[in-house]
Amino acid sequence: MSRKHISELLKSIRPLKNIQVKGWVRTCRASKEVTFIEINDGSSLKNIQAVTDNTLKNYKDVEKLTTGSSVAITGDLNESPGKGQKWEIQITDLEIIGLAPESYPLQKKRHTDEYLRTIAHLRPRTNKYGAIFRIRSELSYAIHTFFRNKGFKYIHTPIITASDCEGAGELFRVTTLDPEHFQKKDYKRDLYSFDFFGKQANLTVSGQLEAEMFALALGNVYTFGPTFRAENSNTRRHAAEFWMLEPEMSFCDLKGNMDLAEETIKFLITFIIDQCPEDLDLFSKFVDKNLMKTLESILSPAFMRLPYKEAIDILSASGEKFEFPIKPECDFQTEHERYLTEKHFKQPVIVYDFPKSIKPFYMRVNDGNTSVAAMDVLVPNIGEIIGGSQREERIDVLEKRMDEQNLPKEDYWWYIDSRRFGTVPHSGFGLGFERLLMLITGSSNIRDVIPFPRTPKSIDF
Ligand code: 4AD
Ligand code: MG
Numbered sequence: 001m002s003r004k005h006i007s008e009l010l011k012s013i014r015p016l017k018n019i020q021v022k023g024w025v026r027t028c029r030a031s032k033e034v035t036f037i038e039i040n041d042g043s044s045l046k047n048i049q050a051v052t053d054n055t056l057k058n059y060k061d062v063e064k065l066t067t068g069s070s071v072a073i074t075g076d077l078n079e080s081p082g083k084g085q086k087w088e089i090q091i092t093d094l095e096i097i098g099l100a101p102e103s104y105p106l107q108k109k110r111h112t113d114e115y116l117r118t119i120a121h122l123r124p125r126t127n128k129y130g131a132i133f134r135i136r137s138e139l140s141y142a143i144h145t146f147f148r149n150k151g152f153k154y155i156h157t158p159i160i161t162a163s164d165c166e167g168a169g170e171l172f173r174v175t176t177l178d179p180e181h182f183q184k185k186d187y188k189r190d191l192y193s194f195d196f197f198g199k200q201a202n203l204t205v206s207g208q209l210e211a212e213m214f215a216l217a218l219g220n221v222y223t224f225g226p227t228f229r230a231e232n233s234n235t236r237r238h239a240a241e242f243w244m245l246e247p248e249m250s251f252c253d254l255k256g257n258m259d260l261a262e263e264t265i266k267f268l269i270t271f272i273i274d275q276c277p278e279d280l281d282l283f284s285k286f287v288d289k290n291l292m293k294t295l296e297s298i299l300s301p302a303f304m305r306l307p308y309k310e311a312i313d314i315l316s317a318s319g320e321k322f323e324f325p326i327k328p329e330c331d332f333q334t335e336h337e338r339y340l341t342e343k344h345f346k347q348p349v350i351v352y353d354f355p356k357s358i359k360p361f362y363m364r365v366n367d368g369n370t371s372v373a374a375m376d377v378l379v380p381n382i383g384e385i386i387g388g389s390q391r392e393e394r395i396d397v398l399e400k401r402m403d404e405q406n407l408p409k410e411d412y413w414w415y416i417d418s419r420r421f422g423t424v425p426h427s428g429f430g431l432g433f434e435r436l437l438m439l440i441t442g443s444s445n446i447r448d449v450i451p452f453p454r455t456p457k458s459i460d461f
Contacts, residue, residue, distance in 0.1 A: 001074055007044035009077055009087060016077040021048060021089065022097070024125060027108055028065045035062055037091075039073065042124075045131055045278050049080065052091035061096050067107055068100030068125075113448050120452055120461050128286070131279035132449055135272055136437055140224070142271040143245055146264065147222045152247060155214045157207030157223040162199055163412065165209050167360045167405060170229045171202035172240075203228035206430055207246050209362070209415055212391060215248035215426050216418050222247040224433075232456055236445045237334070237382060237435060241454040248428035254364075254373040254390040257427035258350050261377050261386050262303045264431065265348070269295055272440050280440075288442025294380050295440070303348040306340075308371065311351045314344055329355040332376070337383030349378045361401045363389040364425075375429070382439050388429020395419035 003020045023041030038047040050073050052062060065071070072095040080088035105119055106126060116123040123129040144154065160174050176196040192200050207223040214221045224245045231238055247260060272280060273295065284291040306314075315326045315336055320343075324333045332351075341349045352375040353366060363372035377386035392398045398419055402409050409416065437449040447453040452461040 005043035006039065006041045006046070006048045009048055009089075010044060010046055012077060012087060015079065018074065018092075019077055019089070020072060020074045021050075022072045023070070025065055025067055025069045025071060025100075027067060028062075030063070037062070037065065037071075037073070039071065040125075040130070042130060042134075045127055045134075045282060048087065048089060049082075049085050050075065050089040050091050050094075052094065056091060056094065058094065061094055064096065064099065066100050066102060066104065068104035070097040070100075071095065072097060113445065117447055117453070124451070127282060129448075131276075131282050132437070132441055132443070133451065134279050135276050135441060136449065138275050139268060139272060139433070139437060139440070142268050142275075143222075143224055145271070146267045147247065150220070152220045152222050153214070153218045155207075155211055155218075155221045155223045157204070157210040157225065157246075159204055159226065160197075160201055161204045161210075162197070162201050163209055163415075164202070165204070165206040165360070165362075167407065168205070168229075168231075170205060170231045172228050172230050174201040174203060205229050206244065208248065208428060208430065209412075211246055211248040211428065212362075212426065213414070213418055215250045215428070216422070216424065219251075220247070220249045234456055235334070236447075237438070239434060239446050239450060239453055239455055242446070242450070243433035245431040245433055246428060248426065250424050250426045252390075252427045253425055254352060254375060254427060257388055257390060257429060258303075258305060258352070258375055261350070261375070261388060261429050261431070262348075265377070265379075265385070265436070266299055268436060269299060269440060283441045283443075288381075291442040294442070297347050298379060298439075301347050303350050303377070304345045305350045305352065308351055308354045311340060311349075315339065318344070329357055331358045332384070334383040337376075337378045338380070341378040341383070342380045346380075348380075351376050351378065359389070361398070361405050361407055362391050364392045365397055365401065373427075377429075379439055381442070381444070382435050384432075385435045385439065386429050386431045388427065390425065390427040393419055393423045393425050395423065 001018045001020050003022060006021055021039060021041060023039040026038040026040050026047050029036045034051055034053050037050045039050060040047045056062060073089060073091055074093040075089040075091040077087055078090050080086060106122055124133050164171055204227055206227055207225060211221055211223045222245065225243065226241055227244045228241050230240060312326060318339060320339055322335050353371045354374040356365060356370055356372050359372045359374050363374050365372055373390035375388050376384050379385050392401065395416060398416065399409060434446050434449050438446060443449050
């Protein structure tokens with residue numbers, strides 16, 4: 001007898017003798033003649049139906065079965081005479097592994113996303129969340145497939161750092177100092193010298209600076225991992241812990257960067273459409289009826305490329321009543337981004353050449369000294385999904401920018417060094433992994449595409 005995954009059995013081309021499945025009971029319907037048990041093991045959206053009757057030797061166990069219980073079922077895979085499924089298992093043996101009491105919260109009815117967030121430890125056992133997290137898994141694999149095929153090297157950039165890449169000060173501190181201890185003692189100066197690293201440390205907001213060092217050695221690289229931001233904004237597209245994909249390319253300018261960003265998004269969406277049709281179907285049926293249309297609108301046209309100045313003109317002339325009015329050199333809010341991509345262009349838009357004043361120190365200063373070679377990719381339902389730039393490779397310009405932004409140059413000595421020794425033009429971007437998942441599944445809240453979301457005032461599980 002061999003254990004099979006339900007996804008395999010459902011694809012079987014012939015009946016099979018003496019197989020076993022292990023999983024969780026979704027429903028159990030008993031009648032006088034037969035009992036139907038629907039089992040799911042997480043390998044696919046679909047359950048398999050198992051049938052038995054009271055001639056089974058431990059039929060009393062079948063009578064005890066409840067939704068949520070875990071079971072091992074042995075039997076033969078036969079063609080199902082019933083409607084709705086091709087295969088079913090004729091049970092020869094059933095073992096209860098763990099019984100779930102009636103208080104199991106996922107009884108057969110529809111639950112709201114808000115409620116399911118309060119039971120994030122159980123929600124992957126629902127159809128929708130099982131599908132999201134299977135897609136999330138495939139999407140990670142797709143990223144590695146794409147970049148490996150293009151010859152990019154995968155770099156593990158550090159989680160604990162001493163720098164603030166984005167300069168926004170949204171840092172989670174990493175310390176072993178006990179606040180009570182150091183309050184009692186009178187550490188007047190240089191408190192951090194007593195700390196674990198001997199200086200201030202934090203969780204990374206981006207692996208970019210370190211990825212750049214590797215691009216300047218290995219050519220084309222990417223990092224893909226968790227990043228952390230202590231942004232105190234409770235929105236549906238911000239999390240305190242999220243995953244970011246960050247490719248970095250040597251000998252590449254902003255145009256090459258935009259080309260890669262567009263190609264990446266198109267590849268990843270196509271990959272999921274091809275690999276996860278059944279799971280994706282759930283979202284286009286029950287979550288967002290326009291989902292496939294939206295995805296099509298991203299795959300078919302070339303992304304619109306638009307200088308920041310023109311984007312501002314379009315927004316100013318739009319006649320829209322924005323909550324945040326358009327001002328010169330303003331940063332975009334979600335409402336502006338969504339207007340451009342959803343209403344005005346009705347397709348993805350890459351805005352580039354942002355004002356120098358609103359962007360971090362590492363972006364390359366354009367001729368004229370007022371803008372930088374930055375780009376944001378905007379997509380429907382989300383707004384900004386990618387932020388990137390060509391990097392400042394000229395050491396004198398870089399140092400001047402750091403001075404302007406009051407960055408402690410001594411702490412970034414290694415970063416500046418890379419411009420001292422064989423500097424080259426290079427570019428890269430960061431793609432928010434959860435935002436891409438939201439786009440692909442039509443989910444409207446980032447909390448619903450991360451296994452255990454971390455947001456302000458919320459860190460259960
Ligand atoms: O635009 P951001 O801040 O860019 C950077 O961090 C660069 N260092 C990336 C690079 O050039 N290598 O962030 C990049 C993307 C955003 O476009 C967004 O999709 C996502 O990361 N992102 C978030 N996703 C979820 N929650 C948050 N709080 C996010 N902040 C940024
Ligand atoms: Mg950004």
